[in-house]
Amino acid sequence: MDITKIKIFAIIVFTYFNIGIHAQEKPRVVASCSMLSDMCENIVGDLMDVEMIVPIGGDPHIYEPTPSDAQMVSRADIVFINGLTFEGWIGDLIDNAANNIPVVTATEGIQAIQSEKYDNSADPHAWMDFKNGLQYVRNIKDALVALFPQYERELETNHKNYVAEINAADAYIINQIAKIPKEKRVLVTSHDAFEYYGQRYGIQLEALMGISTNSDARTSDIIRVSRIIKEKKIPSIFIESTINPKLIKQIADDTNVTIGGELYADSLGEKDSEAGTYISMLKHNTDVIVQALAYGKTSNTKIDEDQDQNNWLLYGILGLLLIGGLLFMMIRLNSNK
Ligand SMILES: [Zn+2]
Structure with missing residues (x-):
């Protein structure tokens, strides 16, 4: 082994251990759900590791924590929850971790909406x-800066950039909803998760x-919703x-009526x-709602179009690979002559 190789080897080993040690030293942030986890990731950047309890696609209203969730929480430096009884199961999980983690x-x-329909x-x-x-x-x-003052500058910068992105997305939604004729701004969905969205962006x-998913829909609710759809001539309703x-x-x-699409x-x-x-969750919801209520388009047709485009892209790449391969073979054959 010559000197250069030894140097390269040493650099690789050093880098590997450096990354390893660094990764272990990173503070651990745990968020109850995916929305909070993404907010945390935007604020901490690479400074900390962020984990979530309820996995993507899980229902935080009725989630049942696992033993590995308990381990995750007990290893955490800080835990973020939504509150307002969103995660009714979280108290036991945190009590069991029993290591005085800041929650x-x-x-x-935030000024919470008191649901009149569901016992206030x-x-x-x-x-x-978005507000x-x-x-x-x-x-x-603020909580992260208080706990890790050594990262204050980076956290403040990340926060400032993220706030600008949220404000831009907020303006996007206001603009998009304006495309739906006023009388058509009615959103029919599975559970009452869109009151804040409706109040901010002007949709009934x-x-x-109700505001949780832990009970079945009542017949009276089905009749009420069906009547509203007919009365208001609503073109589309939405799944979650x-x-x-x-x-x-x-x-x-x-x-x-049609299913306008899937809302989150x-x-x-x-992730992809x-x-x-x-941010993309609320923008996506808005796009699906606007396409359906303003233009009568369901998002299924949009998905099909995307798939067609993907297919053409795939054929294109395969074609290029084939031509490239042939050219390569011709060059090789020529050079062997
Ligand atoms: Zn909900």
Whole structure:
């Protein structure tokens, strides 16, 4: 082995251990759900490791924690929850961890909607309004700065950039909703997760279930929703990513309206999906709602178009590879002559 090789080897070993040690030293942030986890990631950047308890697609209202969740919480430096009874199961999980971890309620300071329809209980879905989202990320940033003052500058910078992105997305939604004729601004979904969204962006909400998902829809709710669809001549109703769509599909069939598409309320979509972040989730919901209520387009047709485009892209790449391969072989054959 010559000197250069030894140097390279030494650099690789050093880098490897350096990364290893560094990764272990990173503070651990645990968030109860995917929306909070994404907010935390935007604020901590590479400074800390962020984990979430309820996985993507899970329903935080009725989640049952696992032993590995308990381990995750017991290893955490700080835990962020939504509060407003969103995660009714979280108290036991944190008590069991029993290591005095700071638990921060991200909705602190937010004016909660008291649901008149459901015994005046506080509606937990405050993140559905970007103005509330700003309060969430301020609470998250403040708690992290208090616990890790050594990272204050980076946390403040990340927070400032994230706030600008949220404000831009908020303006986008206001612009998009304006495209729906006023009388058509009625959103029918599975559960009452869109009140904050409706109040901020000017849409009337009609949901089958209440502000939680822990009970079945009542016949009276099905009748009420079906009547509203007919009375207001609503063209489309919507399913939700974390809730069985059977009942909404049934109502759509019975009232002869389309399913406008899938909305995300209590969980983000997968990382690389159109609703993979907090910001893209609300923008995606808005696009689906506007396409359906303003233009009568369901998002299924859009998905098909995307797939066609993907297919053409695939054929294109395969074609290029084939031509490249042939050229390569011809060059090789020529050079062997
Ligand atoms: Zn919900």
